[in-house]
Amino acid sequence: MKKRDRLEIINDILELVSARSAKPTQIMYKANLSHDMLNQYMNELISKQFILEHKDKKGRTYSLTEKGLNFLRDYKMIKGFVDSYGLNS
Amino acid sequence: MSPISPAWFSGFDALFELFFAVISLTISYFAYKIYQLSDQRPVKLLSFSFLFISLAYVARSMSNFLPFLDVISIYTHIILFLTGLSILLYMTLKPNRTTFWVLLAATLLSLVFINNTLLAYYILSSVYLALISWHYIQNFLSNRQTKTLLVALAFIFLFFGSFHFFMSVNHELFYVIGYFLELLAYLLILANLYLVLKK
Numbered sequence: 001m002k003k004r005d006r007l008e009i010i011n012d013i014l015e016l017v018s019a020r021s022a023k024p025t026q027i028m029y030k031a032n033l034s035h036d037m038l039n040q041y042m043n044e045l046i047s048k049q050f051i052l053e054h055k056d057k058k059g060r061t062y063s064l065t066e067k068g069l070n071f072l073r074d075y076k077m078i079k080g081f082v083d084s085y086g087l088n089s
Numbered sequence: 090m091s092p093i094s095p096a097w098f099s100g101f102d103a104l105f106e107l108f109f110a111v112i113s114l115t116i117s118y119f120a121y122k123i124y125q126l127s128d129q130r131p132v133k134l135l136s137f138s139f140l141f142i143s144l145a146y147v148a149r150s151m152s153n154f155l156p157f158l159d160v161i162s163i164y165t166h167i168i169l170f171l172t173g174l175s176i177l178l179y180m181t182l183k184p185n186r187t188t189f190w191v192l193l194a195a196t197l198l199s200l201v202f203i204n205n206t207l208l209a210y211y212i213l214s215s216v217y218l219a220l221i222s223w224h225y226i227q228n229f230l231s232n233r234q235t236k237t238l239l240v241a242l243a244f245i246f247l248f249f250g251s252f253h254f255f256m257s258v259n260h261e262l263f264y265v266i267g268y269f270l271e272l273l274a275y276l277l278i279l280a281n282l283y284l285v286l287k288k
Contacts (some may be wrong), residue, residue, distance in 0.1 A: 009128070048128040070126055078127045080285040081119070084236035086228030087131040087180070 005088040009033070010050075011075050013041055017051055017062045018072060024060055095261040100267075103153035105268045106146045112275040113143035119282060134180050141173030171196060174217040181224035192217070199277045210256055218248035239281040246274035 004012070012031045028038045042062070045051045049059050050068035054061045062074075071078065082088055094102060120136035123129075149166040175193055178230045182189045196213050203209040225241040253267035 009127070009258050024101060050128070063118075067126075074126050077285055078123055080236060082124045082127070082129065082132065083232055083234065084240050085135055086224060086232075086237070086240075087129065087135060 007075075007079055007082055007088055009041060010045065011072070011079075013045065014050060014064060014068050014072050017068070018064045018083055024062075027062070093235050096218050098261075098265050100153060102264075102268060103150040105272060106150035106153075109271060109275050110143045110146035110150070112279055113139045113146065116278060116282060117143060119286075133191060134176050138173045138176035138180075141169050141176065145169035145173060163207070167200070167206065171200075171210070171217070174214060174221065177221050178217055181221050186250065192220075211251065215248065215251045218244065218251050222248045234282050236284050239277045239284070243274040243277035243281070246270045250274060 009031065009070075016027050016030050024038065024042070026076060027042075028035060031038070033041065042051070042053075045068070046053055049065055050069075050071060051062045052065055054063065117136045117139035120132055120139060124132040124136055145166045145168075146244075148162050148169055152162040155162070175196070178192065179186075179189050199209045199213065200206060213277045222241070222244040225237070225244045229237040229241040247270075250270035253263045253270060256263040256267075
């Protein structure tokens with residue numbers, strides 16, 4: 001199985017968050033990430049304003065921002081450009 | 090020691106340079122748009138590198154339109170083009186940043202201390218483009234797609250184009266071949282952009 005790159009992981013997380021307000025454990029299992037990796041990606045996505053974190057009595061959930069929606073909409077183009085110049089870190 | 094430009098080609102070279110400037114600026118613009126969508130730092134750096142390269146071509150073409158600015162425009166071109174290539178190289182040598190800093194130090198020292206700045210520039214840009222091309226060849230080998238192939242070929246042509254300018258101190262035909270190789274390179278870069286934007 002081909003190893004996913006950064007952009008693919010971000011896309012997977014954002015798709016899971018867009019499907020419904022997802023909880024961290026659901027994202028972790030469905031995106032196939034370790035706890036540390038998930039925290040790293042979620043912190044990055046929050047700081048870059050792709051997702052919003054909501055805290056209530058039941059715990060944490062996430063939702064997409066407009067920037068996150070734009071990323072999903074234009075993902076194919078972003079991936080094509082990034083891949084062609086080998087910019088995936 | 091300067092490149093020999095055939096008389097019949099005079100003026101055409103400026104048009105070529107303006108065309109390269111427009112394509113580089115287009116890539117810079119789209120890279121910035123992609124950066125705004127993805128927030129990925131390497132994409133922002135790519136945008137800046139193509140912006141510097143675009144400005145470098147504008148500076149070089151100025152020497153054709155405003156001959157009294159010849160020396161200034163050549164030096165401005167050298168500084169802007171090498172800055173653009175340095176940023177590209179910085180991105181491509183990610184795991185080996187020491188090599189980048191050594192190359193940058195060598196660039197600055199050679200431009201300051203070597204008497205023939207133009208010769209130093211042609212050698213340095215050829216070395217930079219060879220390293221960048223190698224990165225894009227590896228990128229194609231690890232991700233075999235038309236888009237990665239187009240970019241790899243484009244940088245290989247840019248490298249050979251730069252090498253031909255270096256050779257043009259001996260024969261004027263190399264000067265013209267250099268421009269046509271660069272033209273081919275920028276057309277490939279444009280073709281790649283078309284494939285990326287195609288829905």
